[in-house]
Amino acid sequence: MGYMYLNLVLHAHLPYVRHKEANRLEERWLYEAITECYIPLLWNLEKGMNASYTISFSPPLMEMLADPLVQRRYIQHIDNTKSLIKNEYGHVKTEEEQKLAAYYDERFTKIRETFLKWNQNLLSGFRYYFELGQIECITSSATHTFLPYLETEQGLHMQISHGISCFEKHFGIRPKGMWLPECAFTPGLDKTLHMEGIQYTFVDEHALLHADPTPKYGVGAPVYSPHGVALFGRNQALSNYIWSSSFGYPGDPNYREFYRDIAYERDWDYIKPYVHPEGIRIDSGLKYHRITGQTEWKEFYDPRAASTAVKKHAHHFRTVLLDHFTRKGDQSFPPHIVTLPFDAELFGHWWFEGPEWIHELFAYPLSQVEAITPSEFLQRHFRDIETAHISFATWGRDGYGDVWLNHKNEWMYRHLHYMEKKLIELTATQNIETPLVKKAVQQLAREWMLATSSDWAFIVDNESASQYAANRCHEHIERFDYLVERVEQGEVTEELLTKLESEYPFMKDIDLTPLQSKHDEYVVKYKNLSSARKVLMLTWEYPPRIVGGLARHVFELSKSMAGSDCELYVLTAMEDGLPFYEYSNGIHIYRVSNFQNKTDDFIHWIDSLNLSLINQAVELAKKINFDLIHAHDWLVEGAAITLKKAFEVPLLVTIHATESGRNNGIFTKMQETIQAREISLIKEASSVIACSDYMKNEIIKLSSCSAEKIKIIPNGVDRSCFEKLKEEDGKWNEYISNDHHIVFSIGRIVPEKGFQTLIEAAPYVIEKHPNVTFIIGGKGPLEKKYNDLIQESNLQDHIHLVGFVNDQERNHLLKSCDVAVFPSLYEPFGIAALEAMIARKPVVASNTGGMASFVKNGITGLTVAPGSAEELAKAISVLLSNQTLASKMAYNGQQLAMKEYNWDSIGVRTKDIYESMILT
Numbered sequence: 001m002g003y004m005y006l007n008l009v010l011h012a013h014l015p016y017v018r019h020k021e022a023n024r025l026e027e028r029w030l031y032e033a034i035t036e037c038y039i040p041l042l043w044n045l046e047k048g049m050n051a052s053y054t055i056s057f058s059p060p061l062m063e064m065l066a067d068p069l070v071q072r073r074y075i076q077h078i079d080n081t082k083s084l085i086k087n088e089y090g091h092v093k094t095e096e097e098q099k100l101a102a103y104y105d106e107r108f109t110k111i112r113e114t115f116l117k118w119n120q121n122l123l124s125g126f127r128y129y130f131e132l133g134q135i136e137c138i139t140s141s142a143t144h145t146f147l148p149y150l151e152t153e154q155g156l157h158m159q160i161s162h163g164i165s166c167f168e169k170h171f172g173i174r175p176k177g178m179w180l181p182e183c184a185f186t187p188g189l190d191k192t193l194h195m196e197g198i199q200y201t202f203v204d205e206h207a208l209l210h211a212d213p214t215p216k217y218g219v220g221a222p223v224y225s226p227h228g229v230a231l232f233g234r235n236q237a238l239s240n241y242i243w244s245s246s247f248g249y250p251g252d253p254n255y256r257e258f259y260r261d262i263a264y265e266r267d268w269d270y271i272k273p274y275v276h277p278e279g280i281r282i283d284s285g286l287k288y289h290r291i292t293g294q295t296e297w298k299e300f301y302d303p304r305a306a307s308t309a310v311k312k313h314a315h316h317f318r319t320v321l322l323d324h325f326t327r328k329g330d331q332s333f334p335p336h337i338v339t340l341p342f343d344a345e346l347f348g349h350w351w352f353e354g355p356e357w358i359h360e361l362f363a364y365p366l367s368q369v370e371a372i373t374p375s376e377f378l379q380r381h382f383r384d385i386e387t388a389h390i391s392f393a394t395w396g397r398d399g400y401g402d403v404w405l406n407h408k409n410e411w412m413y414r415h416l417h418y419m420e421k422k423l424i425e426l427t428a429t430q431n432i433e434t435p436l437v438k439k440a441v442q443q444l445a446r447e448w449m450l451a452t453s454s455d456w457a458f459i460v461d462n463e464s465a466s467q468y469a470a471n472r473c474h475e476h477i478e479r480f481d482y483l484v485e486r487v488e489q490g491e492v493t494e495e496l497l498t499k500l501e502s503e504y505p506f507m508k509d510i511d512l513t514p515l516q517s518k519h520d521e522y523v524v525k526y527k528n529l530s531s532a533r534k535v536l537m538l539t540w541e542y543p544p545r546i547v548g549g550l551a552r553h554v555f556e557l558s559k560s561m562a563g564s565d566c567e568l569y570v571l572t573a574m575e576d577g578l579p580f581y582e583y584s585n586g587i588h589i590y591r592v593s594n595f596q597n598k599t600d601d602f603i604h605w606i607d608s609l610n611l612s613l614i615n616q617a618v619e620l621a622k623k624i625n626f627d628l629i630h631a632h633d634w635l636v637e638g639a640a641i642t643l644k645k646a647f648e649v650p651l652l653v654t655i656h657a658t659e660s661g662r663n664n665g666i667f668t669k670m671q672e673t674i675q676a677r678e679i680s681l682i683k684e685a686s687s688v689i690a691c692s693d694y695m696k697n698e699i700i701k702l703s704s705c706s707a708e709k710i711k712i713i714p715n716g717v718d719r720s721c722f723e724k725l726k727e728e729d730g731k732w733n734e735y736i737s738n739d740h741h742i743v744f745s746i747g748r749i750v751p752e753k754g755f756q757t758l759i760e761a762a763p764y765v766i767e768k769h770p771n772v773t774f775i776i777g778g779k780g781p782l783e784k785k786y787n788d789l790i791q792e793s794n795l796q797d798h799i800h801l802v803g804f805v806n807d808q809e810r811n812h813l814l815k816s817c818d819v820a821v822f823p824s825l826y827e828p829f830g831i832a833a834l835e836a837m838i839a840r841k842p843v844v845a846s847n848t849g850g851m852a853s854f855v856k857n858g859i860t861g862l863t864v865a866p867g868s869a870e871e872l873a874k875a876i877s878v879l880l881s882n883q884t885l886a887s888k889m890a891y892n893g894q895q896l897a898m899k900e901y902n903w904d905s906i907g908v909r910t911k912d913i914y915e916s917m918i919l920t
Contacts, residue, residue: 002329005337005372006051006321007232008358009202011179012038012344013058013144015455015472018070020503023277026468030064031077035285037348038065038122039114040355045129051362051371052133055126055344056179058140059166060453062123063506066170071120078112081285084274088262088286091270096300100288103303123170130171136373138177139167142507146404146454148186148392149413155420156192157514158445159452164196166507176375177201181454182404183234183341183395190225200230200374202341207393208233215386220328220336222377224387230378231390232339238324239340241317249317250351253291254309256301258350260289287352310353314360318369325368334381337372341395408466409457415477419448422484427515430487431567433623434588435581440492442510443500444483450504451476490562490586494579533627533914534567536620536643538613538636540606542572542589548748549831550656552807553715554632560716560907562586566914569620571613571639592616603673610638617643627918628652634659634674637681644684650917653685657828658698661849662752664826679703686917689910691715691829692850698828711913714850715831716903717838735800736816741772741880744817746810746832747824749780749801754823754846757869759786761823762795764873769880774798775813777805814839819879819886825866827851834901837861837893842886844875854901860893 014033017026041055064070085108088101118125130137141147142162150156160178167175177200178193185203193201205219208231215223219233242248263275263284276282289298290306321338328336347354362371378385396403405413423444432438451473459469479500486492537558541551554570562568562585574580574591582589592615596608613636620626630652631640644651659674660666666675682688682703688710690696696710736742743765747753755776765772776786776799783801790799805813814820820836822845829850836843837854843861845851855861862879864871879886 002332002368003335004321004325004329004331004369005335005377006369007337007339007372007374007377008053009056009179009232009339009341009374010041010053010344010347011056011058011140011341012061013056013140013179013181014061014064014345015453016060016064016143016450016504016506018064018067018504018506022073025276025280025282026465027070027073028077028282030061030070031074032283032285033345033349034065034074034115034122035078035108035111036352037345037355039111040348041344041358042114042118042122042125042129043110044355044359045125045134047359049134049359049362050365052135052373052376053358053371054136054138054177054373056138056140056177057123057126057167057170058144058179058181059142059163059507060144062139062166062170065123066121067505068120074115075112075120078108078115080274082108082112084284084286087270091266094300096302097288100286100301104286127171136177136375137167137171138175138179139163140179141181142166143449143453144181144455145449145452146181146184146401146457147189148184148401149405149416150452151417151420152424153192154424154515156189157195159449160192160196160198161511161514162449162507164198165509165511169509179341182458183207183393184401184404184454185231185390185394186392187226187390190227190229190231193229194225194227198229199378200232202339203231203233203390204393204395204399205234205236206399207231207390208388210393211388211390213386213388215388217331217336219339220331221334222337222339222374222385223390224385226387226389230374230385232337232341232374234341234395235338238320238338239342241320242340243342243346249313249357250346250354251291252309252313253293254302254305255291256287256306256352257289257291257298258287258352260287260298262286262288306353307356310356310360314357314363317361318364318366321366321369329368334377334384337377403461404454404457406461408463409460412451412457412460412473415473416448416452419444419451419477419480422480423448424515426484426487427512431588432512434583436492436494436497436579436583437487438512439494439497440483440487440583441512443497444480444487445510445512445515446501446504446506447476447480447483450506451480487583490584492583494582532565532567533911533918534624535561535569535628535630535914536617536626536647537568537570537630537632538640538643539570539572539632540609540635542570542591544578545573545575545591549715549829550632553654553656553831556716556718556903557907557910558587559585560903561911566911569624569626571616573609590616590620603670606635607638610636610642613639614642618646621647628914630654630914631681631685632656634677634681637677640681641684650686650920651684652687652689652913652917653681654689654691655682655695655699655828656691657695657826658702660702661698661826661828662750664752675702685709686920687711687913689713689913692853694849694852695828713906713909713913714853714901715829715834716901716906717831717834717897718903719838719898735773735775735802739771741769741819742813742817743772743774743819743821743876743880744777744813744836745774745821745823746777746805746813747822749776749778749782749786751782752824752826753778753780754825754866755782755786756789757823757825757867757872758821759789759793759795759799760869761873761876762799763793764870765876765880766795766798768877772798772880774800775817776801777803777810777813779804810835811839814841817841819844819876821872821876822846822851823864823866823872824848824851830855833861834897837890837897838901840890840894842879842890843893844872844879854896855893859889860896861889 085105129135141159145159178198180201183204208219222230222232261283263281290301292298430437456469456473460466539554541547543555558568569588571590574593592612594609599605628650632654633656659671690710820841820843822833824846827849833845833851845855846866847863848866857863862875864875
């Protein structure tokens with residue numbers, strides 16, 4: 001006498017409906033499945049099973065079941081339901097309803113206990129019984145994508161590999177099998193399954209019946225695909241007993257009616273606290289009626305009568321199996337196998353008594369029928385299986401793909417295919433070795449995977465929750481498109497990526513390797529061998545960390561040069577709240593922590609910063625062959641010289657100011673140290689950039705270097721920041737009014753900026769213009785001294801030191817002022833004055849340093865002797881009194897700034913220096 005196998009397979013899956021915001025209706029799909037399906041299945045396992053079966057967990061479901069936010073919300077859901085049950089005791093009138101309230105009270109108490117038993121993560125329970133050998137657990141593709149409709153091998157590999165890695169994360173072992181979403185198989189798909197170590201999967205009956213060659217045993221045995229993956233075929237006739245809507249077991253009159261819930265039968269005021277807070281009646285899970293029959297009138301549900309029906313149907317199915325055995329039991333070899341795959345949610349959710357039926361079915365094992373898992377079958381019979389070629393097939397409507405591609409949902413695929421190919425392109429062309437770029441492409445992969453879920457097309461076709469499904473697909477498409485634009489424009493930030501990921505935190509670990517191919521490796525290699533110069537830029541400050549003008553200079557210069565011919569890597573100091581790595585405006589920005597961040601000795605702080613810069617640069621150099629180092633000022637001298645020698649590349653140095661110039665001489669030990677480092681940096685440099693003739697002469701005087709070594713490239717200004725001003729938030733209203741003249745100045749509050757001269761000049765201006773207000777923006781060590789001087793001079797109603805002013809605030813103040821004043825005693829260039837000119841404001845500036853090269857007295861502004869309060873007061877008064885003259889100078893200044901000092905031309909000139917140094 002022969003024997004036969006029973007291969008029961010449950011596919012547990014829900015779309016990823018975890019939302020950051022609470023009370024989403026769709027999240028209740030998960031709560032209902034947990035309550036009615038997954039926990040009752042665990043109850044079966046706890047009671048002990050006389051047979052093994054297989055459960056497939058999709059990654060979206062695994063990620064949601066393991067999510068702490070979802071777990072907390074589920075407990076709240078259960079507690080809310082229990083509160084409703086408590087109220088039901090006092091509300092229901094009949095004896096039957098009282099018994100049902102008690103039934104649900106006991107049931108939901110047990111549900112809560114079970115949930116807590118597994119530390120709110122039901123996967124722990126299934127993993128426990130998997131490891132005991134009571135069940136076999138497998139996975140599905142990453143987001144339940146309809147795999148035959150993917151465009152590329154890389155996309156297919158991405159979906160399959162992440163389904164496996166997600167399972168391994170939650171179950172601690174790689175799965176042997178994989179559920180193909182919708183049982184959708186197409187030729188070639190098995191190659192990727194085999195490559196990833198998948199031994200078996202499941203297909204619909206007609207896939208085997210129409211295979212080539214026709215399998216000897218039909219669906220009574222699996223076949224190997226051309227790549228050696230075992231394909232188990234669904235037995236449709238026997239499956240119908242379980243799920244058929246016309247004659248299947250779930251339609252028995254004694255079973256619970258799915259479509260009758262007390263939430264739709266109770267008065268609104270009573271049920272309101274237990275349904276959706278927006279006033280939507282939704283299922284409470286308390287269903288008091290049985291199917292009864294084809295009638296609107298329903299009898300009360302009787303759990304005991306339902307259990308009797310369960311026993312009857314389990315017994316009936318055992319007789320069905322025995323009858324099948326009499327016809328197929330002599331099959332050999334392998335013995336006949338009945339494969340019965342179902343959506344797990346059929347058992348418990350749609351068919352409330354389904355889990356009990358499974359337990360009852362296996363409670364009385366048949367000697368002729370052995371329940372077996374696919375792995376066990378293959379272990380015994382791997383030599384006995386035929387090989388066949390399978391065509392495209394699904395278990396959907398008419399056996400093919402019409403459900404997932406038709407006139408209702410076809411619009412999705414042009415977007416999904418674009419996303420898939422664009423993702424592969426970006427993986428090949430973007431520098432994913434850099435952390436932020438890699439994270440951005442990983443987020444793009446996450447958006448693509450979530451958009452491709454087969455659920456969205458299915459729901460749209462089914463017209464059940466079609467608006468939600470369409471919106472979700474659209475949402476991921478739009479998020480993908482937006483992030484692609486940010487990546488390609490070099491405007492990705494850590495903040496943006498954190499926001500996107502937090503909204504749908506699906507799969508924290510995304511591996512981009514499956515998206516790569518030999519062709520992609522060639523593209524990357526070609527890119528790395530291209531003519532793009534790789535420049536390491538060193539600076540101690542970089543926005544939004546702004547100490548002085550150097551930060552803005554480096555930012556604007558870098559932005560103007562970044563592009564296909566120049567890859568810029570900026571290394572700078574860390575600032576609290578900023579990311580270690582950022583890819584923005586086409587620039588790679590690395591912020592390093594200081595080894596001695598707490599030291600009060602500035603020189604020690606700088607020395608330890610340089611050590612950090614060196615360490616980070618050395619790490620980058622393991623992957624990037626730098627062509628040149630560009631260092632800014634003495635503060636990065638140690639790192640610049642060390643790295644120049646280590647990398648054997650040219651060193652370009654920009655000297656923004658000298659210590660002697662700032663202090664009008666060298667008077668202290670620290671100043672001597674700084675000057676020595678300035679000289680060392682200049683001497684080690686292959687070339688030096690100065691921002692003006694004034695600075696060139698100062699550098700020659702300082703270091704005795706040749707004039708040919710120094711190139712003059714001025715600072716620049718970005719005109720667009722004044723053209724696209726955001727709405728002012730009213731921060732300066734207390735200082736600005738229509739009947740007052742505004743005199744504005746900005747800079748570090750240090751001696752060389754000459755603000756003391758401006759304070760001394762103020763009374764002379766006020767005497768002629770009583771309605772004048774002076775606003776000085778900036779931070780620095782002399783703030784208290786100047787505030788004290790203002791108080792002593794009784795000028796507090798006219799002069800306001802407003803502290804740090806960001807770029808947007810500076811632009812608004814420039815827009816609002818009547819005159820911009822820059823009374824510097826020492827100014828290597830004077831970019832703040834240039835910004836005032838580009839804003840079309842009349843300028844008064846000291847006739848010193850670099851400002852003398854563009855503030856031409858009587859033409860583009862008025863110049864005064866440094867430190868002369870009298871001359872400064874007269875110049876301000878002239879511009880306040882003569883609007884025609886002020887407007888003419890403002891216009892001339894703007895034209896000069898736009899023509900001679902725009903960052904695009906400055907970037908081109910700087911790149912020309914790069915090229916000449918690299919080729920020398």
